[in-house]
Amino acid sequence: MASTRNAREDDVDVLAEIGFRAWEKAMETIGEMADMRTSARDAFVNFTRSSWLTITVVEHFGSITGWAAREHLDEVISDFWIDPEYQGQGFGKLLLADVEAEIVHQGFEKARLETHAQNNEAIGFFERHGYVIHWLSVAYSPKIDRDVQSVGLSKQLVEKPSEDYGREF
Template sequence: MIHIRNAREDEAELLSEIGVRAWQKAMASLGEGDAMVDAARSAFFNFVAGSWITATVIEWNGHPAGWAARETLDEKISDFWIDPAFTGHGLGTALLQNIEKDIAVQGLDTAMMQTHSGNSEAISFFQKRGYAIHWLSIAYNPKLDRDVPSVGLSKSLETAEHGTSGFAY
């Protein structure tokens, strides 16, 4: 059973480990995940410990299985991580719909996110759910201490026929 809730302050270590596992899977195709895992673990823990209030957790049968965050509580999804052990159950879709609804409730009409340009699984996931790539860039990532090629994706949360959010409240 799927349950979505706000993160709790005492979950920093648990959520950061979910993030690390999902990040390692995403980085495996690039062959760089193992070399940067300690830096990633520290970055995840520091983020979750300091910004837990911006995170939403998805549980599968009572177990935290993923989380997403909107670090600045705007239209940007700063983090989106599903534990690889829990993929294939619709958790990513349910979590994304919840985050999109939160964005729409704020009166924002677009959801945005970015990911590593080599993260084809994530790019495909978001594209199948209505996101389109709008930019490609290479920028220095201080958390990883290196340049990272990224793509930016966005999705309109408005329905064409009514001009309002496509979510039932």
């Protein structure tokens, strides 16, 4: 049985490893990532250790299968990682619904996130759950010595009142 919960400090090493494995899978489309592996792993360790209070985990029979973070506790989902061995089994859907509910509970009407433009699996996942691409940008990455495209996606979580409401025709 799958469920979500807030991360605990003793989860950080597992969270870092899941994030790193999911990152590796997502970055396969870019290629030539061998030289970034160490810094990426370190970044996941540092982030999960310093920001575990902003992380929501999804678990299955007590084992963590993925996690999401809202680093600044705003409407931005800064991280969303499902362990590759558990992808496509509904854990991402459950986790996303929980994170979106928390965003609404905290008074935000929209959720936002970004990913690299070649991460078709993630983009497709979010689009299937109501997200729309709103922007594309290109930035040079010195670590891989090339331009990397990113996309920004968002989803309206709270319906805005119709502008025709109350108007007489």
